[in-house]
Amino acid sequence: MSEKLALISVYDKTGLEEFAKRLDKLHFKILSTGQTAAFLKKSGLSVYEVSDYTGFSEILEGRVKTLHPKIHAGILARRSNQADAKTLADLKIDWIDLVVVNLYPFETAPTIDNIDIGGPTMLRAAAKNFERVTVVCEPTDYDRVAKSLETNGGSAELRREMARKVFMLTARYEKAIAHFFQGATTNNHLPNKTTTPTKDSDWSLVQHLRYGENPHQKASLYLVEGGELIWEPPLQGKELSYNNILDADAAWWLMQEFKKEPFACAILKHANPCGVALSKESLVDAFKKAYACDETSAFGGIVIFNREVDKQCAESFSQIFLEVILAPQFSKEALEILSAKKNLRLLVTRAVKGPARLIRSAGGGQLIQETDTMMEGPSKWATKTKRGPTHEEIQALEFAWKVAKHVRSNAVVFSNAEKTLGIGAGQPSRVGSVKVAIMKFNEPRTPNLEPRTIVCASDAFFPFADNIEELAKAGATAVIQPGGSIKDLEVIAAADKHNLAMVFTGVRHFRH
Structure with missing residues (x-):
């Protein structure tokens, strides 16, 4: 046989004809099995069937066809080892230089018959002997491998990379099979x-x-x-629902922005904050401020605290319908009070970092991204208007910016330095979110909670000046946004017209 031998045995024949023809031009002799051999012959290629080479026909309806010493010795033999070379010569076994194999689709169609035996065995043998043998386990690599073979006969770096891919594939494949057998x-x-x-x-x-x-x-x-989970098993209440978990997760991430504050509370609904507040006095005070931000939306919500829930705090919300309460601890007295609400879930949060990446299903695949942990402080802001923000406005802008990061886009947040005043979430247009935030801001509120400073945060740039006109009419005096719109100059001019201070952070915080 030819000095260069390629063993091809694949289930997925995507791109195989073109790849095999390029190998043929490189003077590779093609050794193949069953349906793969028939496919290649139909394409006009000369193919030597494995059963003819080994002198042993496929048996058990194809379950055994490549599990033969002439195949695996040809793959595993080392060129640098004289004993290996003598063994192959004595037994009339040819050196196999290229192995092209992909596996039965067990991961997408988990059945006993789809458990591939010969395929992984050949792949692992070739990957082990990567110093001599090139192995290809994915059709998407055909072009790269062919170009490398055409250019320099195949590089050592590429052979190592292809070997790594094989072991990643077979590890995943074996796990899928093991899980199948776990019922x-x-x-x-x-x-x-x-x-x-x-x-x-x-x-x-x-x-x-x-x-x-x-x-x-x-x-x-x-x-x-x-x-690790970011909370302990529930202390009481009904079993956590899918939606409870999503809301609790959103609440936990939001509270990471305020965990070092003396007292902080956030109330969420459908993974959106509807009230967030800080206090230097007590947790009860923080809760009352957060609740007053949007009492209507708080009904049936999720509440999270950054400090232990004590008796006084538990009493403050014990008569309100809530789904879940999260806190670092609950006092004994608080637990006694809340035990009367049998369905209320109580979760103790853990002091952990949280996952470094987020995973979502989309488009038939999986989207993976880093967690958005960036937060730009005032030292990184750029003032764009004639008037810069006052000290009080800076404190309020920083608070609003932290909250806006955790609101579904388009996100607009009205606040002062210690509590949100109106939140516009998830509207298709930014001006729509501005109007929702203003509507919430204009709802009646307890007199002693009337705001003094009013600022606005937007998670992405304002595309048009109409947003600024609406903010100014509502009474906002300062605005924080990333900037980056082609209309930035018009937006800044509108802010100057109304004597608003505006700062750009240079960083967007979309949340979908």
């Missing part, structure tokens, strides 16, 4: 274990939930390998 799925629940989209770690089941976002959807909570 991963039932008619009523999602898997007990699954594989993360990053291909290198497991998700372990924490609990099956009553249902998902809606009662007709099944849902479960998993924990990524090496991770």
